[in-house]
Amino acid sequence: MPNPEEELISELRRGGVDLVCTLPCDRVKRLISILSYPKKSSTFRGPRQTDISQLLHIPLTREEEGVGICAGAALAGKRTAIVLQNSGIGNMINALLSLTYFYRLPLALFISHRGIYKEKIAAQIPMGKKLPGILKGAGISYSLIESRADLKNIGKKLTSVYRKNSIHAFLLSPAVWEDSTCSVKPSMVSSPPAFCSDRPAKAGHKEVRKLKPVLTRYEMLEIIAPYLDDAVVVSNLGVPSKELFHIKHRPSNFYMLGSMGMATPIGLGIALSSDKKIIVIDGDGSLLMNPGSLATAAYCSPENLTILAIDNGAYGSTGNQPTLTGKCVDLELVARGFGMQNTCKVAGKRELSSIMKKKDIGPRFIHCIALPGNRDVPNIPLSRLEIKRQVQGFLTIR
């Protein structure tokens, strides 16, 4: 019996899908692994392998981008689909209505429907529960795929979506994947970023600094923790927040439990409203989702803001799918291009602690080149309101 991921991909082929864009959710990491590496998948043999390799897979930096790519491809006659987490609907609703719907272009959405079944992350619940209402309000039809038995109807439905030029969402319950034995290919882990700086060397630095990752995110957080002093720390969602809590909880740590892409904007908002020192611990996937926030930070230029971009070349929290920093993007150059002037790149323990010791004027952008990988740490035992109250309490102390 095929795995549910294989069954879904067969249905995509049955519906004639040519192009699939994806942005990871933990629950669909095995599906994305197969879409990314069809030929290497040992679970696919014979004609199905050829079938699947005909599907063009495009990894996204933001779900909204997928709406544009799919609209362009649909104009050129392709049948398109996006695999996303329900949170991503919030990132694409305007483009869905003012582009796909407006021009009557067809699009299939495969939404990993979090927050409704055995959910451990409380921040997933509001969006997950409200999703059907949001889709209804937007006039987007949907089918509930509650178990793997429901997968078999998808191919037929897709044919009518493309024929009628409509948008249709398939809401995939986590229950669908429960008995899957598919594995995530080790090749999904990206080659971590390694950069050569071509800027003039500063005194004491070598002419050309080759930076190879040597530390994981957890090891970097361990180095950073003793220097957080009296700073408010905004910590990126998912594993980074859990790791930071595990290393050293401080009431002035704002642990994000959702809202990917918002770490730097939250830090900027605090920095503009408080005299305290603010340190944002952001991630490469999250910064790529919302890079414009660096331009706003550069423009507003709060001296008390430091952004630590822990760049492990991967969406670590959802299974280490590669991001483009492992391929072609240098986030420090992005920050500089967007107007951040005080930037640097670090990888090793000594460099990282010496940069943390410095009392430089911000806004600072510290590009930390890290190895992919997550430490197996427990969930944060604080409720969202406890997190909020602790940080608010700290911010109001004079």
Ligand SMILES: Cc1ncc(C[n+]2csc(CCOP(=O)(O)OP(=O)(O)O)c2C)c(N)n1
């Ligand atoms: C809008 C949205 N899309 C997708 C997700 C799923 N998701 C949660 S954490 C994460 C990866 C974040 O990657 P990165 O910022 O590089 O941090 P890392 O985990 O690697 O430290 C993703 C894709 C989400 N929460 N929200």
